[in-house]
Amino acid sequence: MRTLDQLIAASPTFRGLADEYLALIAGCAVNERIDAGAELFHEGDPAERFYLIRKGSLALELQVPGRGRVIIETLHAGDVAGWSWLFEPHRWQFDARALEPTALVAFDGTCLRGKCESDHELGYELMRRFAGTLTERLQAARLRLLDVYGHGRGD
Amino acid sequence: MTPAGYRVLERTRETSDTWTLRLRAAGGGTMAFLPGQFTMISAGGAGEIPISISGDPHDEELLVHTVRDVGPASGAICAAAVGELLWVRGPFGRPWPLEEAEGRDVAIVAGGIGLAPLRPAILGLLGARERYGRLVLLYGGRSPEQLLYGPELEAWRERGIEVQVTVDSAGPEWLGPVGVVPGLIRRAELAPGTLAMLCGPEVMMRFSAGSLAASGVPAHSVHASMERNMQCGIAHCGHCQLGPTLVCRDGPVYRWSELERWTAVREL
Amino acid sequence: MSTAAGHTLESSGIGELIAALSRRGYLVVGPTVAGQAIVYGELRSAAELPAGWGDEQEAGHYRLRRREDEALFGYAVGPHSWKRYQLPPDALLWRARRAEDGTLEPLEPERDPRPLALIGVRSCELHAMGIMDRVRLGGAHADPGERERRRQMFIVAVQCTVAGGTCFCTSMGTGPEARDGYDLALTEVIEDGRHYFVMQAGSERGAELMAELDTAPASEAEVGAGAAARSAAAAGMGRELDSADIRELLLGNLESPRWAEVAERCLSCGNCTMVCPTCFCTSVEDTTDLAGETVERHERWDSCFTVDHSYIHGGPVRATTSSRYRQWMTHKLATWFDQFGSSGCVGCGRCITWCPVGIDITEQARLMREDQIAADADA
Numbered sequence: 057m058r059t060l061d062q063l064i065a066a067s068p069t070f071r072g073l074a075d076e077y078l079a080l081i082a083g084c085a086v087n088e089r090i091d092a093g094a095e096l097f098h099e100g101d102p103a104e105r106f107y108l109i110r111k112g113s114l115a116l117e118l119q120v121p122g123r124g125r126v127i128i129e130t131l132h133a134g135d136v137a138g139w140s141w142l143f144e145p146h147r148w149q150f151d152a153r154a155l156e157p158t159a160l161v162a163f164d165g166t167c168l169r170g171k172c173e174s175d176h177e178l179g180y181e182l183m184r185r186f187a188g189t190l191t192e193r194l195q196a197a198r199l200r201l202l203d204v205y206g207h208g209r210g211d
Numbered sequence: 212m213t214p215a216g217y218r219v220l221e222r223t224r225e226t227s228d229t230w231t232l233r234l235r236a237a238g239g240g241t242m243a244f245l246p247g248q249f250t251m252i253s254a255g256g257a258g259e260i261p262i263s264i265s266g267d268p269h270d271e272e273l274l275v276h277t278v279r280d281v282g283p284a285s286g287a288i289c290a291a292a293v294g295e296l297l298w299v300r301g302p303f304g305r306p307w308p309l310e311e312a313e314g315r316d317v318a319i320v321a322g323g324i325g326l327a328p329l330r331p332a333i334l335g336l337l338g339a340r341e342r343y344g345r346l347v348l349l350y351g352g353r354s355p356e357q358l359l360y361g362p363e364l365e366a367w368r369e370r371g372i373e374v375q376v377t378v379d380s381a382g383p384e385w386l387g388p389v390g391v392v393p394g395l396i397r398r399a400e401l402a403p404g405t406l407a408m409l410c411g412p413e414v415m416m417r418f419s420a421g422s423l424a425a426s427g428v429p430a431h432s433v434h435a436s437m438e439r440n441m442q443c444g445i446a447h448c449g450h451c452q453l454g455p456t457l458v459c460r461d462g463p464v465y466r467w468s469e470l471e472r473w474t475a476v477r478e479l
Numbered sequence: 480m481s482t483a484a485g486h487t488l489e490s491s492g493i494g495e496l497i498a499a500l501s502r503r504g505y506l507v508v509g510p511t512v513a514g515q516a517i518v519y520g521e522l523r524s525a526a527e528l529p530a531g532w533g534d535e536q537e538a539g540h541y542r543l544r545r546r547e548d549e550a551l552f553g554y555a556v557g558p559h560s561w562k563r564y565q566l567p568p569d570a571l572l573w574r575a576r577r578a579e580d581g582t583l584e585p586l587e588p589e590r591d592p593r594p595l596a597l598i599g600v601r602s603c604e605l606h607a608m609g610i611m612d613r614v615r616l617g618g619a620h621a622d623p624g625e626r627e628r629r630r631q632m633f634i635v636a637v638q639c640t641v642a643g644g645t646c647f648c649t650s651m652g653t654g655p656e657a658r659d660g661y662d663l664a665l666t667e668v669i670e671d672g673r674h675y676f677v678m679q680a681g682s683e684r685g686a687e688l689m690a691e692l693d694t695a696p697a698s699e700a701e702v703g704a705g706a707a708a709r710s711a712a713a714a715g716m717g718r719e720l721d722s723a724d725i726r727e728l729l730l731g732n733l734e735s736p737r738w739a740e741v742a743e744r745c746l747s748c749g750n751c752t753m754v755c756p757t758c759f760c761t762s763v764e765d766t767t768d769l770a771g772e773t774v775e776r777h778e779r780w781d782s783c784f785t786v787d788h789s790y791i792h793g794g795p796v797r798a799t800t801s802s803r804y805r806q807w808m809t810h811k812l813a814t815w816f817d818q819f820g821s822s823g824c825v826g827c828g829r830c831i832t833w834c835p836v837g838i839d840i841t842e843q844a845r846l847m848r849e850d851q852i853a854a855d856a857d858a
Contacts, residue, residue, distance in 0.1 A: 115383075117383070124382060125382060125383045126380055126382065127380060127382070127389040128389065129390050130377075130388045132388070132398060195393075196391040196393065199391050199415070200380070202414055203379070204411070204412035204414050204415050205324075205353040205411075206353065212620075212622060212776075213572075213573055213585070216583070255583045255767075255774050256765050256771065258764070259765060281792075296582050298583070438791060439789070439796070440788065442761075442762055445618065445620035446614075446619075446620070447615060447618075447759070448760060448761045448763060448778070448781070449781075450760065450781075450788060450789070452783075452806070454814060455813075455816075455817030455818060456818070476734070478798060478799060
């Protein structure tokens with residue numbers, strides 16, 4: 057049975073973080089589980105938490121008038137879900153729904169923001185890691201924007 | 212340059228704009244081909260285009276093509292009725308490196324209609340399953356409605372290839388991943404000795420090759436099927452030039468390490 | 480297979496040469512004046528040759544001018560090349576007719592069965608024909624009919640005695656002297672009121688034909704006169720192209736600003752590709768008649784300068800003139816080596832002469848080399 061520190065350290069996002077920082081972060085975290093189909097968060101609601109997926113998967117969705125519910129992206133084991141705790145206005149930008157029974161580590165964003173303020177070293181280490189993942193997501197989003205599988209025009 | 216007549220035996224609609232046609236030589240011949248090769252094909256008078264063969268390489272009597280309707284020539288081919296004659300030359304081109312893959316893990320990475328030229332490779336690999344290590348298919352499409360060979364994917368799983376399918380976006384009935392193929396590559400945790408075969412839109416292949424490299428699969432272990440304007444298929448018309456190569460003759464399957472230098476140059 | 484000393488043929492014997500070829504069933508083609516240029520067309524007699532005509536060639540400039548003598552071959556090459564006989568501007572590849580039940584029945588394309596005799600082939604052109612042979616006949620899918628028609632071509636080469644204003648065959652190792660690849664070779668000599676040809680056979684069928692003509696063994700003086708006439712050509716080259724490492728030079732400078740620079744002048748008209756004796760791009764097109772009853776497949780000359788040459792999936796890969804000029808020049812001088820094992824350029828100068836804005840491939844190569852030398856010095 058692993059401790060929270062160990063679970064967090066095992067993820068690609070937090071790998072290599074110094075033990076003292078792991079302990080600090082773990083201090084802001086709790087284990088959570090949700091059932092398949094359950095909603096984790098809702099677009100527009102206050103976003104004071106973020107999640108690390110340990111097992112299972114989440115669908116990030118938007119309600120698009122005329123198209124219904126559209127899945128924008130799915131997140132899987134090892135992925136972090138949620139950026140809105142970092143920046144104003146701290147509100148969720150998407151809906152999130154579990155596609156299967158999912159185990160998560162839930163982080164208190166307000167708590168962690170405070171710790172980053174007092175310890176800029178910790179702040180830098182976290183921002184560096186999140187920036188890396190954000191870049192990857194942005195790249196993927198841009199790739200989908202190209203709609204490469206779309207129609208060609210002619211032979 | 213003289214085409215042979217092939218009769219349409221069967222038509223299957225794959226998606227809103229893509230059909231799979233099963234053809235047999237009107238003169239009763241066979242066409243032996245290697246996975247990755249293509250034919251030049253036309254429906255009487257509407258123009259001739261290169262289409263990868265998407266059939267089983269073990270079956271030489273049936274010629275199978277999966278065609279997307281994007282213009283007059285492809286449209287006429289897609290509209291060919293059962294019993295109609297299509298005109299075929301080939302097969303041409305350099306095939307997928309199935310021999311080089313023996314004894315290794317193989318990752319098949321497909322985007323959109325790119326799964327069609329890879330289907331013969333998959334069938335070839337599954338037909339000699341014991342010769343290969345881990346087999347994994349990573350396939351991306353625009354949406355669940357635009358995926359090819361739906362029921363077959365499950366049959367392939369049962370024959371020993373892991374299948375992961377992602378789409379660019381989906382409605383809530385889709386239970387699989389939503390995201391790009393490079394994401395599937397990252398999560399597949401491929402072993403460094405893996406040989407990869409890539410086919411899809413060029414941008415998707417470039418990003419996938421990058422993702423493969425980040426996973427420890429270097430450019431010389433990655434093979435991609437390239438496409439350029441092809442009019443003769445026999446290295447005469449000069450249209451399919453890609454830098455120093457002719458896609459009809461030196462491709463369409465290329466080793467990625469040989470391509471990188473040229474695909475990096477704008478408008479080459 | 481060339482004989483050492485050679486023979487002489489008086490200039491009046493050229494008519495006999497043409498007649499002898501016609502008698503053997505050849506369709507004789509060669510230079511003739513038409514449209515204020517010297518072009519290639521059917522020759523029924525020596526009277527159709529451009530006797531007494533010379534040419535003036537510079538970048539974007541071509542003029543015929545009267546010579547002071549009646550030389551039959553006193554000019555450099557014109558806008559036509561012999562590639563129009565190896566690779567016709569428009570060839571019918573396949574045709575079919577719709578039968579009553581709606582299916583297509585293939586028909587045999589019709590063809591002029593006469594073999595060709597080419598009169599007046601220059602050394603650069605012999606090399607160009609060899610290069611074209613490697614493209615059309617050297618691969619896995621050569622057409623047997625095309626190969627046979629090429630084998631049947633009777634080649635009467637003419638040694639250049641004057642170099643053109645845009646010629647640079649010496650830079651490309653393709654001339655000015657033709658050494659093989661011909662059935663007969665002629666060197667025109669006009670001296671002391673006498674007009675004759677020093678003649679050599681380059682093949683058995685060439686020797687056989689020569690035996691039918693009214694020739695005499697060439698004296699040492701006559702052989703010397705021929706040699707002197709040929710060396711005049713070597714001395715008078717209008718252009719130069721340093722072809723050492725040209726492949727590496729061009730492929731190492733694919734992002735050079737020189738491409739955009741030349742593109743500001745280039746009209747993308749494709750003249751260069753039409754007149755070039757080795758440009759081989761063709762388009763393959765299917766057409767039907769209005770009733771949809773006959774289908775024809777044609778292979779027609781095409782040019783990499785057209786916007787849709789590189790068209791895939793809704794747009795061209797090479798959308799800018801700059802990228803298309805780069806494609807042409809790097810193919811001709813660099814990637815031709817990768818594809819066919821030699822340079823694609825024979826230094827005939829046609830692309831320079833016939834470019835409406837006078838773009839000069841030798842100048843573009845020189846600028847790129849100077850840039851490279853300067854960059855190497857700075858490094």
